[in-house]
Structures are given as structure tokens and as C-alpha cells.
Amino acid sequence: EAGVTQFPSHSVIEKGQTVTLRCDPISGHDNLYWYRRVMGKEIKFLLHFVKESKQDESGMPNNRFLAERTGGTYSTLKVQPAELEDSGVYFCASSPTRDRASPLHFGNGTRLTVT
Amino acid sequence: AQSVTQLGSHVSVSEGALVLLRCNYSSSVPPYLFWYVQYPNQGLQLLLKYTTGATLVKGINGFEAEFKKSETSFHLTKPSAHMSDAAEYFCAVSGLTSGGSYIPTFGRGTSLIVHP
Numbered sequence: 001e002a003g004v005t006q007f008p009s010h011s012v013i014e015k016g017q018t019v020t021l022r023c024d025p026i027s028g029h030d031n032l033y034w035y036r037r038v039m040g041k042e043i044k045f046l047l048h049f050v051k052e053s054k055q056d057e058s059g060m061p062n063n064r065f066l067a068e069r070t071g072g073t074y075s076t077l078k079v080q081p082a083e084l085e086d087s088g089v090y091f092c093a094s095s096p097t098r099d100r101a102s103p104l105h106f107g108n109g110t111r112l113t114v115t
Numbered sequence: 116a117q118s119v120t121q122l123g124s125h126v127s128v129s130e131g132a133l134v135l136l137r138c139n140y141s142s143s144v145p146p147y148l149f150w151y152v153q154y155p156n157q158g159l160q161l162l163l164k165y166t167t168g169a170t171l172v173k174g175i176n177g178f179e180a181e182f183k184k185s186e187t188s189f190h191l192t193k194p195s196a197h198m199s200d201a202a203e204y205f206c207a208v209s210g211l212t213s214g215g216s217y218i219p220t221f222g223r224g225t226s227l228i229v230h231p
Contacts, residue, residue, distance in 0.1 A: 004158065033218065040124070043159075043205065043221040045212065056214030091158065100147050100209050100217040101166045106158035 002026065004107035006092050012113045018080040021110045023092030025074070031055075031095045032075050033104060034067060038088040046090075049075060050098065082114045117142040117210030121222035129230050134178075134193040136225050138206030141187065147209040148189045149219055150180055154202045162204070165189065176200070201229045 005024040013019050025032045034046040046065070047057040051072035060067070064083070069075040079086050089111050093104035122137040140146055147166050151159040163174025170182040176199075180191045189206060203226050207219035 035221075040223070042223050045218050045220070048212075048214070048216040048218060056212050056216035056218075058212050058214035093159075098217060101164065103149060103161040103164060104159075104219065106151075106160070108156065108158045 004092055004094055004105050006090075006107035006110050008110060009108065010111045010113075012115065013082055014115055015084055016081045018078065019082055019112060021077045021079075021090055021092075021112070023075045023077070023107060025092070025094030026096075026105055029094035029096050029105070030072070031098055032069060033093045033095075034075070034077055035091040035093065036088050037091065037109075038085075043091065046077075055098075079112075082112075084114050087112055087114045117146070117208045117220050119206050119208050119220060119222035121204075121206050121225050123225055124223065125226045125228060127228040127230065128196045130198055131195050134191070134196045134200065134227065136191040136204050136206075136227065138180075138189045138191065138222060139187050140189060140206070140208045142208050142210060144210070146182075146189075148180075148182060149207040149209070150174065150178070150189075150191050151205045151207060151221075152202050153205065153224075159205060162191070196227075196229050198229050198231065201227055203227070 007022045032049040037043045045059040048055045049069045066078045089109040091109045093106045118141045149164045150162040165182045206222045
């Protein structure tokens with residue numbers, strides 16, 4: 001099966017610009033997660049979709065971040081306007097169930113640099 | 116609430132030596148624990164997990180971890196390091212977010228460096 005795919009792999013933008021990250025989960029995985037890792041720190045949870053619905057967005061840092069999952073397939077994460085502190089690696093992950101024991105399948109991440 | 120502390124941001128070993136990566140957790144409920152590995156330019160992949168039952172858990176590539184409730188630890192070991200083990204390793208504990216999702220909470224990661 002194809003894994004979780006993220007695009008682009010790298011993005012460099014200026015402060016104040018807009019960037020949209022895309023994630024294609026494993027086919028059939030209803031659960032989709034976004035995480036972010038700022039350099040040298042923890043991988044932090046941003047939000048969780050179940051199909052097209054936002055189950056939990058308690059980790060979203062502020063209203064400059066907007067996530068969507070139209071039709072319950074791929075997801076996008078938009079940052080508008082970007083700030084310097086938004087730099088980091090954004091990971092997407094998916095899983096077939098919400099079971100606590102179910103591991104997540106991760107994409108390779110998008111490295112975002114805001115200058 | 117739950118949290119993970121990984122002691123040592125970098126661990127350096129010689130090829131063939133024992134690998135020991137430390138993880139301590141905090142959890143308000145019986146923990147479900149995971150180790151993930153990230154190779155360069157790749158995503159995280161599951162090494163092993165503990166949910167219930169046997170406290171010594173075996174994973175891929177010869178790694179294993181032991182759940183010790185009394186020490187709130189879940190250290191990762193491998194008897195003999197291989198050059199291909201060089202990667203970043205993340206310990207995680209599954210917990211409930213304020214929004215009602217069970218998601219893994221990760222530590223800061225430990226980079227394993229293997230010398231020939």
C-alpha cells in the first residue's frame with residue numbers, strides 16, 4: 001500500500017506570506033493527524049480529523065492556521081500570514097482506527113522555513 | 116495529562132556495542148507506550164509498543180524495551196549496534212487531549228550516532 005504522502009517536502013517563504021501544505025493519507029484511513037516539530041523540540045500535536053470532521057484541534061497554535069479535509073480524503077494546512085516562529089517540520093499521520101493502541105503512520109514531513 | 120522525558124539528546128556508541136536509549140513517562144492512566152524511529156529524510160515509523168501484558172516488548176531490527184511501572188520507564192535497548200541504526204528515536208505515551216482524542220505525546224527525541 002502507498003504510504004502517507006506530504007507535499008511539498010520543503011518550503012521557504014517570507015514573513016507575511018501564505019503557505020499551504022498538503023497531506024494524502026493511506027487509503028481507507030479515516031483518522032488524519034497533523035503534528036509540528038520546531039527544531040530540537042518535541043513533536044507537538046496540532047489537530048485530528050475523523051473523515052472530514054475536525055475531531056480535535058486543541059493543539060492549533062492560533063487562528064493563522066487553518067486545516068481542512070474536504071471529502072474525507074486529503075488534507076491541507078494553511079498558514080496565513082506566516083510568522084518566523086512557524087518554521088519547523090510539519091508531519092501528517094494517519095491511522096485506520098481511533099484505538100488508543102493503534103500506531104500512527106507518518107509522512108516524511110514538510111520542512112517550512114519562514115524568513 | 117501525560118508527558119515523556121528522553122534523557123540525552125544524543126547518544127554515541129561504537130558498532131557492536133550495547134544501545135540504551137532512556138525514556139521516562141508521566142501518565143494519569145495506565146500508559147500505552149511507543150518507540151518510533153526516524154531515519155534521515157523519512158517519516159517516523161513504529162519500532163515497538165507496549166499496551167498491556169508482557170512488560171518486555173520486542174520490536175523490529177532487534178530492538179526491545181521494558182515497561183517498568185515502579186520506575187515509570189520504558190527504555191529502549193539493542194544488544195549490538197549496527198551502522199544502519201543511526202537515526203533519531205522518539206518515545207511516546209498515548210493520552211487523552213483536552214479535545215477528546217487519544218494521541219501519542221512525544222519526547223524530544225534522541226539521536227543515535229554509531230561509530231565504526
